[in-house]
Amino acid sequence: MLQLTNIDKTYRTSSVETLALNNINLNVKKGEFISVMGPSGCGKSTLLNIMGLLDEPTGGEISIDGSRVANYHDKELARLRNEKLGFIFQSFHLINDLSVLDNVEIPLLYRKTSAKVRRELAQEALEKVGLSNRMKHFPKQLSGGQKQRVAIARAIVGRPEIILADEPTGNLDSVMGNEILDILQKLNDDGATIVMVTHDDAMAQRTHRLVRLFDGTQVL
Amino acid sequence: MLRHLLKLIWNKKGSHSLLIIEIWASFMVLFGVLSLIVYNLNNYLEPIGFEYKNVWVVDLNNNQDTTAIAEKTTQIMQRIRSYPQVASASRMSSNTPFSANTMNNSTNYQKISSMADDYYTDEEFSKTLDLPLTAGRWYLPEDRVSKSTPVVINKKLQEKLFGDENPLGKVLGNNDSESEGNQKTTFRVVGVVDKFKAKGEFMLDNPAIFKLMDKNDKWNKLVLIKTKAGTDATFEERLVKDIAAMAPGWGIEVSYLTESRKNRHNLTLVPVIIFLIISGFLLTNVALGLFGILNLGIARRRSEIGLRRAMGATEGSVTAQFLGEMWVLAAFSVILGLLFAVQFPIMNVFDIAAGVYLTAIAAAIVVIFVIVTLCAWYPSRQAARVQPALALHEE
Numbered sequence: 001m002l003q004l005t006n007i008d009k010t011y012r013t014s015s016v017e018t019l020a021l022n023n024i025n026l027n028v029k030k031g032e033f034i035s036v037m038g039p040s041g042c043g044k045s046t047l048l049n050i051m052g053l054l055d056e057p058t059g060g061e062i063s064i065d066g067s068r069v070a071n072y073h074d075k076e077l078a079r080l081r082n083e084k085l086g087f088i089f090q091s092f093h094l095i096n097d098l099s100v101l102d103n104v105e106i107p108l109l110y111r112k113t114s115a116k117v118r119r120e121l122a123q124e125a126l127e128k129v130g131l132s133n134r135m136k137h138f139p140k141q142l143s144g145g146q147k148q149r150v151a152i153a154r155a156i157v158g159r160p161e162i163i164l165a166d167e168p169t170g171n172l173d174s175v176m177g178n179e180i181l182d183i184l185q186k187l188n189d190d191g192a193t194i195v196m197v198t199h200d201d202a203m204a205q206r207t208h209r210l211v212r213l214f215d216g217t218q219v220l
Numbered sequence: 221m222l223r224h225l226l227k228l229i230w231n232k233k234g235s236h237s238l239l240i241i242e243i244w245a246s247f248m249v250l251f252g253v254l255s256l257i258v259y260n261l262n263n264y265l266e267p268i269g270f271e272y273k274n275v276w277v278v279d280l281n282n283n284q285d286t287t288a289i290a291e292k293t294t295q296i297m298q299r300i301r302s303y304p305q306v307a308s309a310s311r312m313s314s315n316t317p318f319s320a321n322t323m324n325n326s327t328n329y330q331k332i333s334s335m336a337d338d339y340y341t342d343e344e345f346s347k348t349l350d351l352p353l354t355a356g357r358w359y360l361p362e363d364r365v366s367k368s369t370p371v372v373i374n375k376k377l378q379e380k381l382f383g384d385e386n387p388l389g390k391v392l393g394n395n396d397s398e399s400e401g402n403q404k405t406t407f408r409v410v411g412v413v414d415k416f417k418a419k420g421e422f423m424l425d426n427p428a429i430f431k432l433m434d435k436n437d438k439w440n441k442l443v444l445i446k447t448k449a450g451t452d453a454t455f456e457e458r459l460v461k462d463i464a465a466m467a468p469g470w471g472i473e474v475s476y477l478t479e480s481r482k483n484r485h486n487l488t489l490v491p492v493i494i495f496l497i498i499s500g501f502l503l504t505n506v507a508l509g510l511f512g513i514l515n516l517g518i519a520r521r522r523s524e525i526g527l528r529r530a531m532g533a534t535e536g537s538v539t540a541q542f543l544g545e546m547w548v549l550a551a552f553s554v555i556l557g558l559l560f561a562v563q564f565p566i567m568n569v570f571d572i573a574a575g576v577y578l579t580a581i582a583a584a585i586v587v588i589f590v591i592v593t594l595c596a597w598y599p600s601r602q603a604a605r606v607q608p609a610l611a612l613h614e615e
Contacts, residue, residue, distance in 0.1 A: 055609040082532020110532035
């Protein structure tokens with residue numbers, strides 16, 4: 001479904017060259033729940049950004065559903081991000097000036113979806129994460145766990161095939177963290193493919209497969 | 221997407237209120253300046269109605285001389301008309317073309333009354349200023365014997381007093397008709413001219429009435445002289461010398477209508493230019509303010525931009541979103557401004573045609589949106605170029 005072949009990523013400034021990823025090979029299969037672990041700065045988020053088509057690798061190839069995306073233009077990449085991928089971030093990235101419902105609708109704005117359908121799908125997604133009673137609230141009125149649930153609803157509202165979660169429990173206490181992981185596990189049980197970056201061994205143990213990075217190199 | 225933008229802006233109305241006020245104030249200033257420009261431009265595009273080139277104005281000032289003024293003036297007129305360089309000469313009241321003097325009076329026909337600019341002239345006036353008649357004729361020497369003073373009116377006054385009715389031969393009155401006793405206080409229309417914009421191209425075509433000056437009039441001491449092409453200062457010198465010899469002690473001053481016209485234009489254009497400079501300065505400040513606010517806004521909203529890119533926004537849609545936000549803000553401001561601006565045509569403020577205000581409103585809206593687009597374009601493009609991975613990592 002999502003295949004990375006010999007992926008390298010180097011950050012260059014005028015004086016320094018930093019190797020962030022070195023020859024990463026990863027094949028994410030449909031329905032898998034994969035965790036990516038490693039110490040800070042080992043390239044986990046870079047890997048997730050490259051998988052999410054938010055960043056370009058310096059070398060190697062990315063294929064989604066068998067199609068190589070190397071030569072895709074901005075519009076095609078945006079369409080893939082919108083239709084195939086859902087993102088969950090450690091710091092939620094909710095827009096404070098929009099209500100919970102409007103935040104969840106955002107991915108659907110970039111499709112030709114009517115306002116009525118957008119509303120219905122967003123309500124459905126919020127029900128799935130148990131936040132149907134907070135639709136009119138604004139992010140500042142929510143707890144950390146609730147914010148992350150809104151972010152999950154936003155990630156799944158467009159029914160993407162792959163969910164990329166960058167330390168989704170990193171800003172939450174263990175109880176909230178487990179609740180979030182329960183939701184992700186439920187989504188996986190319902191058929192979603194999930195790649196999750198985490199620091200937490202216990203969380204990683206609950207996934208199907210573990211990918212370990214060290215200094216940009218895949219060690220497991 | 222529009223509904224999304226409206227919500228986003230409505231929810232941030234507090235922080236946007238200053239910007240809305242700033243754009244609103246710019247709209248109002250622009251509306252004022254553009255109304256002035258449209259008004260003057262509309263007038264300018266209308267023909268002036270007469271020919272001013274090669275026309276001189278001779279001011280005969282009798283100073284302390286009080287004897288036989290009318291006779292001397294008649295002799296001077298005969299002398300002036302006898303020069304081969306003179307095509308035509310006419311006496312006129314002090315409100316000569318492009319002068320600062322204005323005379324007006326209420327003119328009545330039956331129960332209809334209209335204010336009209338009054339000009340006292342003689343039989344040669346239409347020839348001197350090449351003033352074409354659209355109906356009837358200019359007054360003739362034999363008209364002096366008639367019971368009513370012969371007058372020529374312009375089309376504007378004709379429309380006001382007569383509508384579609386033929387004005388020729390109709391008798392008019394004015395406010396002084398009942399009080400002037402034995403003088404001729406009624407006026408018979410003998411002709412109609414199209415336009416007479418005495419204060420120049422920028423003047424509105426006001427209702428005007430030309431009345432035949434009394435033959436022995438001694439108060440109106442201005443003479444318009446239409447000179448033949450090629451007449452130079454040598455003739456002017458001779459003319460002044462000859463008149464001075466005929467009327468010793470009189471002051472004689474010659475001026476040219478072309479020069480008076482320039483001065484009159486300056487009187488109109490200088491305030492417009494001053495307003496334009498002020499509004500230009502204001503708009504530049506607004507533009508810089510908008511540019512700065514947008515740049516700052518984009519710096520603060522980098523993570524939102526990253527998020528939208530991650531959710532499927534293209535570079536184009538990020539640009540469109542930021543431009544759209546500014547357009548929505550500008551639209552709010554313009555709607556607020558329209559509430560004030562539309563009162564001008566509705567209430568007929570300054571007696572200016574509604575079309576002038578409506579054109580100014582339309583032009584002000586266009587200018588505001590052009591400025592907003594120009595100011596928002598570069599920051600919006602910058603926003604679109606934000607690297608999503610970097611922007612998401614920054615928060």
